[in-house]
Amino acid sequence: MLIATAAILPLVVYGVVSVRQLKSATERSVTEGNTQVATQAAEQIQQYIDNNQRVLRALGAELRAAELLDWQRSRILRDFVLDFPEFREIALLDHRGAVIATSRFSPSNATAPPAADVSGDLYVSPVRIDDDFLPTATLGVSTTTPQGGQTWIVGEIALEELWRMVDRIRVGQHGFASLHAANGMLVAHGDPDKKRQIAVATRSAAAEAPGGAQSSVDDRDLLYVQAPVAGLHWTVGVEQPKAEAFALHYELRRQLLLVIAAALLLTLIVGYLWGRSFISRILALKRATLAIGEGRFDARVALTGDDELKQLGDSFNSMADSIVQLQEDVRKQERQAMFGRIAAGLVHDLSHPIQNIGNSCKLIQKLFDDAEYRVTFKRTVEREMVVVKRVLDDLRNIARPIPLDRSPIDVDRSLRGVVESMQQHAETAGLTLRGELGAPGAFIEGDLFALGRVYRNLIVNAIQATAPGGLVAVATEPAGERVRIRVYDTGCGIPPDRVDKLFEDFATTKRRGLGLGLAISKKIVEQLGGHISVASEVGRGTTFVLDFPRTEGRHPAPIGQAEAVATRPGAR
Numbered sequence: 084m085l086i087a088t089a090a091i092l093p094l095v096v097y098g099v100v101s102v103r104q105l106k107s108a109t110e111r112s113v114t115e116g117n118t119q120v121a122t123q124a125a126e127q128i129q130q131y132i133d134n135n136q137r138v139l140r141a142l143g144a145e146l147r148a149a150e151l152l153d154w155q156r157s158r159i160l161r162d163f164v165l166d167f168p169e170f171r172e173i174a175l176l177d178h179r180g181a182v183i184a185t186s187r188f189s190p191s192n193a194t195a196p197p198a199a200d201v202s203g204d205l206y207v208s209p210v211r212i213d214d215d216f217l218p219t220a221t222l223g224v225s226t227t228t229p230q231g232g233q234t235w236i237v238g239e240i241a242l243e244e245l246w247r248m249v250d251r252i253r254v255g256q257h258g259f260a261s262l263h264a265a266n267g268m269l270v271a272h273g274d275p276d277k278k279r280q281i282a283v284a285t286r287s288a289a290a291e292a293p294g295g296a297q298s299s300v301d302d303r304d305l306l307y308v309q310a311p312v313a314g315l316h317w318t319v320g321v322e323q324p325k326a327e328a329f330a331l332h333y334e335l336r337r338q339l340l341l342v343i344a345a346a347l348l349l350t351l352i353v354g355y356l357w358g359r360s361f362i363s364r365i366l367a368l369k370r371a372t373l374a375i376g377e378g379r380f381d382a383r384v385a386l387t388g389d390d391e392l393k394q395l396g397d398s399f400n401s402m403a404d405s406i407v408q409l410q411e412d413v414r415k416q417e418r419q420a421m422f423g424r425i426a427a428g429l430v431h432d433l434s435h436p437i438q439n440i441g442n443s444c445k446l447i448q449k450l451f452d453d454a455e456y457r458v459t460f461k462r463t464v465e466r467e468m469v470v471v472k473r474v475l476d477d478l479r480n481i482a483r484p485i486p487l488d489r490s491p492i493d494v495d496r497s498l499r500g501v502v503e504s505m506q507q508h509a510e511t512a513g514l515t516l517r518g519e520l521g522a523p524g525a526f527i528e529g530d531l532f533a534l535g536r537v538y539r540n541l542i543v544n545a546i547q548a549t550a551p552g553g554l555v556a557v558a559t560e561p562a563g564e565r566v567r568i569r570v571y572d573t574g575c576g577i578p579p580d581r582v583d584k585l586f587e588d589f590a591t592t593k594r595r596g597l598g599l600g601l602a603i604s605k606k607i608v609e610q611l612g613g614h615i616s617v618a619s620e621v622g623r624g625t626t627f628v629l630d631f632p633r634t635e636g637r638h639p640a641p642i643g644q645a646e647a648v649a650t651r652p653g654a655r
Contacts, residue, residue, distance in 0.1 A: 098343045102336050109332035114308055117254055117321045117328075121310035124252050124260055125319040128245060129312050135222055135240055136205060138167055143226035143236045146175065156184035169240050171219070176235040183234065193237050196223045206235075207315055210242070210264035218242045218270045218281060246271045249319075258323030263309075265316035364392050368399060380407045436467035487530040487610055491634055494527055494559050494566050495520040501538045502557055508543070513551030516542070519558035525566045527631040529611045537604045541570040541627050544600065548625065549574035566633055571626035577619040585617055 180195030196206035206223030252260035259273035374382035386396035509516035619625035
């Protein structure tokens with residue numbers, strides 16, 4: 084593909100540039116030519132309207148030349164209509180719009196031009212369709228009487244002559260011109276198939292959207308240009324099929340594209356046949372690379388030859404061997420680090436209870452006959468064995484689901500017992516432990532012992548992270564169909580880079596310990612269908628949020644029994 088691209092690229096660039104320049108030049112030339120035709124037609128139509136306005140001006144001069152009676156003015160108007168048959172009626176109106184004289188023998192329908200549509204002393208009405216379905220317009224010229232009054236000479240003019248004028252305009256074999264009035268009405272069209280739109284379709288469109296400048300040309304296959312008729316707000320459009328207008332461009336582009344396609348196909352065939360010998364080696368290297376990416380580190384390549392690809396294959400095999408060795412080294416280091424953390428945590432968590440048991444065993448040898456000390460010895464050993472059992476349970480529970488005994492639990496009631504049992508621990512640490520229980524009667528489906536363990540773990544962590552004089556609070560609140568529990572403190576906070584790892588196994592912010600408390604707490608919460616999250620700011624404190632779905636409650640156990648269950652050995 085590289086060889087083919089290098090060979091064909093100059094031809095492709097030349098072809099693209101040539102096609103674009105040819106298209107641009109052809110479109111510009113044809114568009115300018117058609118625009119010039121439309122401009123010339125617009126000038127002819129303007130001249131036609133100007134000639135009729137000059138006729139009305141001449142008529143006005145003749146009517147002002149002498150004192151004439153109304154019947155004499157009417158006779159003069161009829162003579163003008165006979166001399167200029169494009170006028171269907173000419174009428175003389177006074178300044179109030181009343182008819183003074185008309186070329187009709189019947190009463191005239193002529194009206195004074197609206198002041199808003201008058202430009203100077205001239206007036207051209209919007210084009211309308213008469214009763215014969217022909218376009219008609221009214222021209223008006225203002226005149227001054229010998230007495231200084233103002234009158235209007237208005238003439239109703241048929242626009243059939245514009246039809247013949249537009250019909251004579253042809254562009255190519257299938258290009259036609261059209262004339263549109265200011266309100267978008269089609270006045271004339273050179274295409275015989277579209278002439279009926281003047282009387283039928285376009286008339287309806289104009290009636291539905293009066294005053295809107297609509298165009299009857301919306302065909303994307305047509306090249307359409309237009310030119311305005313000066314002073315009339317009319318437009319002359321010239322439309323021509325693009326297939327005819329750009330025929331030369333299309334033919335040259337087709338030939339050029341055929342040559343480029345043939346050259347490209349030939350180059351690709353030759354390049355494929357010539358490069359097949361080394362492309363297969365590249366594909367083999369690719370397959371081996373994908374195998375390494377999928378974790379199959381035993382994949383290797385066997386390339387023939389004595390070139391750069393062979394050297395690349397040898398380097399790849401060496402790299403794969405190094406990856407296998409590095410992977411094994413990383414596994415060993417991870418195992419050593421994990422075992423080191425577990426060992427350090429076990430030493431920290433078990434050294435104190437084992438030392439206490441050892442010291443007690445030494446004393447029991449000397450004070451065996453002392454009944455009071457034997458009781459103390461038994462209590463000490465049982466207490467420390469609970470600690471040892473809790474550490475071992477943590478290691479076991481992190482590897483498999485924790486068995487839970489589900490039942491409806493009153494959230495505020497269960498938390499109140501935990502807070503009361505932890506008050507002595509908080510007082511010893513010199514801080515305040517406060518319960519802000521705001522969800523009375525809210526029940527969740529859970530295990531009282533497991534939840535007590537979660538609550539105590541979060542409270543103990545908060546107490547350990549808070550300096551004397553600080554605050555640790557446990558708050559509850561209903562949240563629709565769920566219950567939210569917050570444990571927050573005013574302690575030192577947790578750095579942002581360690582917040583995301585708090586719930587991972589063997590992750591801890593303390594100097595010692597296995598770091599399993601929060602991991603087990605998260606597992607318990609999720610087993611009960613809840614969610615646990617944390618937000619912390621260094622120097623301002625940490626907030627843990629537990630979110631559980633609400634459930635229907637039932638008559639709870641007595642407080643003493645509930646607290647006894649929540650404080651079973653190992654409920655930390």
